[in-house]
Amino acid sequence: MRVLFVCLGNICRSPLAEAAFRHETTLAGLEVDVDSAGTGGWHVGNPPDARAQAMALAKGIDISDLRARQVSTADFDAFSHIFAMDHQNMRDLRAIAPSGGRAELQLLLDLVPGREGEAVADPYYGGEEGFAQTWEDVSAAARVLARRLA
Numbered sequence: 001m002r003v004l005f006v007c008l009g010n011i012c013r014s015p016l017a018e019a020a021f022r023h024e025t026t027l028a029g030l031e032v033d034v035d036s037a038g039t040g041g042w043h044v045g046n047p048p049d050a051r052a053q054a055m056a057l058a059k060g061i062d063i064s065d066l067r068a069r070q071v072s073t074a075d076f077d078a079f080s081h082i083f084a085m086d087h088q089n090m091r092d093l094r095a096i097a098p099s100g101g102r103a104e105l106q107l108l109l110d111l112v113p114g115r116e117g118e119a120v121a122d123p124y125y126g127g128e129e130g131f132a133q134t135w136e137d138v139s140a141a142a143r144v145l146a147r148r149l150a
């Protein structure tokens with residue numbers, strides 16, 4: 001299983017999803033390839049947003065070494081599962097998805113019972129509390145996914 005988390009910039013939500021899922025798989029002793037990417041290219045090469053780094057660090061996870069990259073058509077073959085943070089990410093991913101790619105594409109919160117169809121809200125233009133909400137959302141999904149794999 002190879003899992004890719006995708007948001008718009010790859011500096012806020014998807015790096016936190018990557019960190020939360022890696023944390024859960026480590027706790028569960030699972031071997032899974034995990035990565036994240038953005039549909040947009042504005043932040044390529046940049047570390048996660050300082051507020052996202054602070055959020056992860058508050059949970060004991062250092063994400064300062066992550067670097068943003070843009071999702072590519074090759075990702076649809078390289079990964080078995082691609083999770084989008086919101087509906088626009090889903091539309092953008094569907095628009096570039098090659099026919100016959102192996103990756104299964106799904107909205108991240110579809111994993112969480114009772115939150116199917118919901119988006120992980122974009123915290124970029126808001127305050128710190130938005131990042132706490134992002135962490136809660138991506139952690140809930142990460143726990144479900146890790147439990148499913150275990």
Ligand code: 4NP
Nearest residue numbers: 007008009010011012013124
């Ligand atoms: P992300 O957040 O998609 O969760 O990484 C954003 C990061 C950057 C921008 C928008 C959202 N931006 O417009 O630059």
